[in-house]
Amino acid sequence: MAVDLRGVTAVLLPGTGSDDDYVYRAFAAALHDAGAVVVTPAPQPDRLIDGYVADLDSAARTGPIAVGGVSIGAAVATHWALSHPSLAVAVLAALPAWSGSPQSAPAAQAARYSADVLRRDGLVSATAQMRASSPPWLADELTRSWLGQWPALPDAMDAASRYVAPTCTELETLAAPMGVAAAVDDPVHPLEVALEWVAAAPRAALRTVTLDEMGADPSVLGAACVAALNDL
Structure with a gap:
């Protein structure tokens, strides 16, 4: 190595x-x-x-x-x-x-979108929407981690999207x-x-x-x- x-x-x-x-x-x-x-x-x-x-x-x-x-x-x-x-x-x-x-990065756009959905619809609805559009393994991972970071999760997503x-x-x-x-x-x-x-x-x-x-x-x-x- x-x-x-x-x-x-x-x-x-x-x-x-x-x-x-x-x-x-x-x-x-x-x-x-x-x-x-x-x-x-x-x-x-x-x-x-x-x-x-x-x-x-x-x-x-x-x-x-x-x-x-x-x-x-x-x-x-x-x-x-x-x-x-x-x-x-x-x-x-x-x-x-x-x-x-x-600005134009897919990951940053996804983070901004998720932050908006979380603020607008709340954690339960946003998680359901995420699960519907994600591979099952990723949906399971994010369901757990999103819950653990709520309610400040949208702030984290906004910070990441501006980095x-x-x-x-x-x-x-x-x-x-x-x-x-x-x-x-x-x-x-x-x-x-x-x-x-x-x-x-x-x-x-x-x-x-x-x-x-x-x-x-x-x-x-x-x-x-x-x-x-x-x-x-």
Whole structure:
């Protein structure tokens, strides 16, 4: 592996509307196999981005850490690594959703739409609508995590939808090696974004999965990120 993760604390951040339960199941097995200490802080929906940054800052007080996450979690973690080059051992970026401005990104549009529906119709109705349009495994995951973050969930979704992700120019300065995972059939987290990130970063590699594979076993996502690090 390009990076020795034995004994390294790895902090993984959830995607929008998701939670620490999912991100732990996605990353823990592969990172434990690599000898890392896995930390998956719970999202604070009333201060989603600030809470994530505070969690990373706190974990790094005792030394360098590996950082990563899913979707918005991957973007925040990567920005943190760019800002703390001496403290980031590696970046594990799963399903990056956009580069730079979120304005036209499908994931940001979905977050804004979900926030509006939640505020207008309430949690029960919005969850029923989400379930009707999502794969069963994803519907089950989000039903649990949405309930846990209610009633501040719409605020978290709005914060995520406004977040400016690392640009390709910024990624060109990333000091840490980066393992990226993308789903080849995920329209919300386009493969093209992952390819942009990998092309821009000095030391980065990509592994891919499918949505069905993620649904059958979420750990394939973290395994793909760790495998990508192995490819460097």
